[in-house]
Amino acid sequence: MPRKVDSQYVWMDGEVVDADNAHVSFFAHCIHYGTAVFEGIRCYDAEGGPAIFRLPEHWERLRRSARGYYMEYPWTDEQLTEASRDLIRRHDFRECYIRPVVLTGEGRMGVRPVDCETNVGIAVWSWGEYLGAGALENGISAKIVDRRKYHPSAFDPTVKASGHYLNSVVATKEAAAGGYDEGILLNPEGRIAEGSGENIFLVNDGRIQTNPPEESLLLGITRDSVLHIADAFGIECEIAPFGVDDLMSADEAFFTGTAAEVTPIAKVNDQPIGSGVRGPVTEKIQSTYLAAVRGRAGDAYLPWLTRVD
Ligand SMILES: Cc1ncc(COP(=O)(O)O)c(C=O)c1O
Missing domain, CATH: 3.30.470.10 (Aminotransferase class 4, branched-chain amino acid transferase, N-terminal domain)
Structure with a gap:
């Protein structure tokens, strides 16, 4: 092939x-x-x-x-x-x-x-926008899939192992079968864990929130970068568990991941999140992230880069 x-x-x-x-x-x-x-x-x-x-x-x-x-x-x-x-x-x-x-x-x-x-x-x-052309600007549609994320007592979710990804593969298949761009997995307790290959952030009243690893998620390096960027802007960030209702009623929500970068979540289960378009806080963090990865967000972020030449 x-x-x-x-x-x-x-x-x-x-x-x-x-x-x-x-x-x-x-x-x-x-x-x-x-x-x-x-x-x-x-x-x-x-x-x-x-x-x-x-x-x-x-x-x-x-x-x-x-x-x-x-x-x-x-x-x-x-x-x-x-x-x-x-x-x-x-x-x-x-x-x-x-x-x-x-x-x-x-x-x-x-x-x-x-x-x-x-x-x-x-x-x-070469790999462009992971979740499809236009995803960074317009956001994507996600489905909360039936398949649950594995319990941290079964596998350590902070370990990036190939075998763990069968759980994510099923989530992407289920989401795609329903016409959605990405699948969101709940943890065994029914709270939000993460996307099949992304962490999740919520935005409410100008503040951001993401969940801790005990909720069963990979500790994303992009998640960490976003926490630093938010801090530099003086945007308050809470690290606390959240549920489906919190996601559905958020002002804005976005995925973070090396592949997905900072991708707005426009809709979940066909319901718009906030206004259903990339929100202002998401845009601010996203544009700074996309500038930082290219060395264009000021000297503070240059230590994150390893030069090729
Ligand atoms: C399941 C899962 N969660 C979160 C992430 C985000 O991690 P990172 O930002 O380090 O790419 C990834 C991507 O590697 C992932 O596969």
Whole structure:
């Protein structure tokens, strides 16, 4: 099947290989049992040249995720940074998505990984607006899906593991089947957890709110960036659980994620949120975020960038 991404080379275990030759064995443990961890990172066409956004934070989460599944890899963050920069240069990308994966490879068969290799790969490709063209400006429609988010006692939601994403995959399928752009999952207690690949913020009376990790969500790096941006504007932020009614009655709501960036939630279950268009607080935070990732929001945000050249 022809590849749907414009990736030409992949970094695998220290070597750059042609994307057509970037293979994983059928007998790799991760294929059978979901034992891989990964990251989603963006590189932006920043002032002064391409730059990767909050790269050290992504490496830190990758390593923590790996530890969560007893996986270790021999590469330092500096080596992975160099590999990523090299790949971006080889593709001549100004902007792209970066996908590092740490996977449990071949070993003895069986649920318990025994004598399995750990393989590390990095791919890069061009990726525009994750939730569709116009999503950043017009917002998206979301559905609160029937499938619940897993309980934190079953899986640690702050670990970004491939196997965990089956829960999100089902949510996206259910939302798409109803004609919605994205699925929102409730946690087992029936409060809002997060989107299939995004954290959620509410806006009320000029203040913002997002939920804590105990509600069963990934601690997003974009979530953290938005909290910093809000703080710099003097926008008050509460970190507290919220329910369906809170979401439906919010003045504004938005998703945050490396892929989704800051995407307004225009409608949930066909009901407009607030006025049903991108609200003023969302727009302020979104425009600052999109400027910060490109080094155009002032010196305060420059430490978030890792230069490619
Ligand atoms: C389930 C889930 N929640 C939240 C996020 C947002 O995380 P980040 O902002 O670090 O990309 C993601 C994306 O990685 C995700 O997959």
